[in-house]
Amino acid sequence: MNQNKSIKVLIAINILIYVLVGLTSTSFMDFSAPLLISWGGLTNNIYSSYEYWRLFTSMFLHGDIQHLLFNMYCLYIIGTSLSRFISDQHFLLIYFVSGLSSSFASSLLGNYDVSIGASGAIFGVAGFYMMLLMKLKKENQHLDINIFGNIGLFLIVNLAFGFMVPGIDNYAHLGGLIMGVIAFFGLKK
Secondary structure (H helix, E strand, O other): OOOOHHHHHHHHHHHHHHHHHHHOOOOOOEOOHHHHHHOOOEOOOOOOOOOOOHHHHHHHOOOEHHHHHHHHHHHHHHHHHHOOOOOHHHHHHHHHHHHHHHHHHHHHHOOOOOEOOOHHHHHHHHHHHHHHHHHHHHOOOOOOHHHHHHHHHHHHHHHHHHHHOOOOOHHHHHHHHHHHHHHHHHHOO
8 A cells, every 4th residue: 555545545434334323323424322232332341242343343433523623634644644654554553552552552441331432542553643743842853843742732631631521532542642652662673
């Protein structure tokens, strides 16, 4: 795949799944927890029910149109900017490993009816990118300070928002973020 194609494919998959869920719902704007669970949302009992596949499927589900649009916007902006520095294969690896780690952290620590969304994977991508930017800055490479500040602001604001607003699974965000940082050291050359 060429640069950014994987980002567009991920966005297309998320939108397609949102539309498919919407076709089985009474509304395209907001989905109920039981509906999201039936489509693969992460539940607290995945270990007792052996439904480990939910760790993966929950990354592609969104509760309402704002949730979808915000996550896809963040994925596009952060992903497109990062894709200038890494290969498409590394991007996908970071995205999926962070998303699965996000779901795993959520499944162990979260307190919810259903956990969904791409934000954990996006936090992982942002965490990886922040580490890369810090490395580039340390190596005195020319770096647009706006990129560094924007990624940092994204992380701080969204984590703070997650702690203040009920219903946001910050364990998922933190799980993805931590894995993104670990992925940086794992992929470091």
